Amino acid sequence: MQAGKKNKPIHYRYFLNMGPQHPSTHGVLRVVIGMYGEYVLSIEPIIGYGHRMHEKMGESRPWQAFLPNTARMDYACALPHQHAYVRAIERMTGVAVPERAEYLRVITTELNRVVSHLLWLGAFLLDLGAFTPILYTFDDREHILDILENVTGSRLTHCYFRAGGVVQDVDDSFEPAVRACIKRMRSRFEMYDKLVTKNIIFIKRTKDIGIIDRDMAVRYGVTGPVLRGSGIAHDIRKAEPYSVYPELDFDVPTGQNGDCYDRYLVRVEEMRQSLRIIEQALERMPGGDVRTKTPKKLNLPPGDVTSTTEGARGDVTYYVAGDGTETPYRLKVRSPCFSNLSLLEELCEDMLLADLIATMGSLDLVIPEVDR
Amino acid sequence: MALDTGRLVTDIRACSQNVAEPQPGACGYTIEVHLSPDQVQECARSMYDHGMYLVFITAVHVSPVPEVLYQFAHFDTPCRVLVRTSVQSDGKLPSIAPVYRGADWHEREIHDFYGIVFEGHPHLKPLIFAREDRKMRPLLKRDELVKERSALWPDETGLTAPESDDAGR
Numbered sequence A: 001m002q003a004g005k006k007n008k009p010i011h012y013r014y015f016l017n018m019g020p021q022h023p024s025t026h027g028v029l030r031v032v033i034g035m036y037g038e039y040v041l042s043i044e045p046i047i048g049y050g051h052r053m054h055e056k057m058g059e060s061r062p063w064q065a066f067l068p069n070t071a072r073m074d075y076a077c078a079l080p081h082q083h084a085y086v087r088a089i090e091r092m093t094g095v096a097v098p099e100r101a102e103y104l105r106v107i108t109t110e111l112n113r114v115v116s117h118l119l120w121l122g123a124f125l126l127d128l129g130a131f132t133p134i135l136y137t138f139d140d141r142e143h144i145l146d147i148l149e150n151v152t153g154s155r156l157t158h159c160y161f162r163a164g165g166v167v168q169d170v171d172d173s174f175e176p177a178v179r180a181c182i183k184r185m186r187s188r189f190e191m192y193d194k195l196v197t198k199n200i201i202f203i204k205r206t207k208d209i210g211i212i213d214r215d216m217a218v219r220y221g222v223t224g225p226v227l228r229g230s231g232i233a234h235d236i237r238k239a240e241p242y243s244v245y246p247e248l249d250f251d252v253p254t255g256q257n258g259d260c261y262d263r264y265l266v267r268v269e270e271m272r273q274s275l276r277i278i279e280q281a282l283e284r285m286p287g288g289d290v291r292t293k294t295p296k297k298l299n300l301p302p303g304d305v306t307s308t309t310e311g312a313r314g315d316v317t318y319y320v321a322g323d324g325t326e327t328p329y330r331l332k333v334r335s336p337c338f339s340n341l342s343l344l345e346e347l348c349e350d351m352l353l354a355d356l357i358a359t360m361g362s363l364d365l366v367i368p369e370v371d372r
Numbered sequence B: 001m002a003l004d005t006g007r008l009v010t011d012i013r014a015c016s017q018n019v020a021e022p023q024p025g026a027c028g029y030t031i032e033v034h035l036s037p038d039q040v041q042e043c044a045r046s047m048y049d050h051g052m053y054l055v056f057i058t059a060v061h062v063s064p065v066p067e068v069l070y071q072f073a074h075f076d077t078p079c080r081v082l083v084r085t086s087v088q089s090d091g092k093l094p095s096i097a098p099v100y101r102g103a104d105w106h107e108r109e110i111h112d113f114y115g116i117v118f119e120g121h122p123h124l125k126p127l128i129f130a131r132e133d134r135k136m137r138p139l140l141k142r143d144e145l146v147k148e149r150s151a152l153w154p155d156e157t158g159l160t161a162p163e164s165d166d167a168g169r
Helices: A054-059 A063-070 A079-093 A099-127 A132-152 A174-197 A200-206 A214-220 A260-284 A336-342 A353-362 A367-371 B005-015 B037-049 B103-114 B163-168
Strands: A013-018 A030-036 A039-046 A303-310 A315-322 A330-334 B031-035 B052-060 B067-074 B080-086 B092-094 B117-119
Touching: A030 A353, A039 A353, A054 A063, A054 A330, A063 A079, A079 A099, A079 A303, A079 A315, A099 A132, A099 A174, A099 A260, A099 A353, A132 A174, A174 A260, A200 A260, A200 A353, A214 A336, A214 B052, A260 A353, A303 B080, A315 B052, A315 B067, A330 A336, A330 B052, A336 A367, A336 B103, B005 B031, B005 B037, B031 B037, B037 B067, B037 B080, B037 B092, B052 B103, B103 B117
Parallel strands: B031 B080, B092 B117
Antiparallel strands: A013 A030, A030 A039, A303 A315, A315 A330, B052 B067, B067 B080
């Protein structure tokens, strides 16, 4: 990093336009970068290409009709969004959830988290120029998606949760399939560890790059693995326990330096912890109903609630205000990527262009979630 | 760095007396504050001093003036603060972006969706919308659909409307 590049003659400076169609932006994100040679002077993310006004859709139809929308924002990890939404509705209407349903929610959510982190791992390494890992992670991902497809009916935009439980119980093949999958994943992690974690090229590309400190995290509202990479053990599953997470034993992995490498380590360890959670949940899952009977028409009482879950990218918060009708008067979706992306401007100043790609990759951006 | 919740509540009370502490688990937030627009920046600064991070900013289109809501939470101590304020009668509100840089995007988004102007914002240009759509204001409800504030929050026990708002109404 050299100081004083901003004072260099203006004709050495130029603008570089990355996106909206660029493999390293992982979606329709455009980034306008002010450059000096290979150094980034300024950076401006331009979002909104995938904007669909989900919040307006939520406010103009009965609350049940918004359930499929929740899966279409963070498409890589849909279930935490859905969990936050149904919890908000349950909180408002006082609908109880059977215990078996809560366990099913936790198991499917954690499977979804592993799927999302695997997708990130492959794409991140692809950004750094390693093509092979994505072929392996997609293979692993498919095995879990098969299980989720059997349960939820879709491979990507899972719509499985309902206010008062889940839409249907799992069949007998579910548990053996999940157990086999856990066993397989554990052996795969060892392989990834050997291939990636100590790879000298990978370390050189990620160590001490894109350091986020606590103050920056506070100002931008950074959450999720990006925050935990900076050594702050903030996980909604532990901090504000919901569902049956308090009954399950798992660790919250944290990094030390807050750089891209630590964010990688945190996510990889999180996948291991997710497998631990799933194993315990399978052991403890009781029998019984998976859905409380609710009236066909369920009005939302006046007042507002918020509900927060831990998504694969951080703090997913839904704010719902009711007015006594079936349609929410106001529905706000707080997506973690929105906050995590907004710090890019400050984080990437004076960085090499190649490091910018690594940093953006390490933030695990899902652009439809930013645009909503 | 744990949060001293008692001291936080004292500091919030220094900004506004309209503070409630709902039952945990009932509505998702643990502290609820009503502010007048001129207290917003002061409150944001004391939130920042306590190490609270910004969760979201949003608005609700109620009559007579839209409300803007801020949520803050803490990394080490479970605590969620919901700050409510009403937009001034001229449709403006002080920006908290000078305190929380992350508020920059949230406020630009609200400006896109509601047309609320945040005074003191470094560059209040469209965030989500393209230039040609910048006057759309999709989340403003049609006149016949806008509800009174009291229809949404009928039983705010112990809370009175902030004083400086009355002048605007």
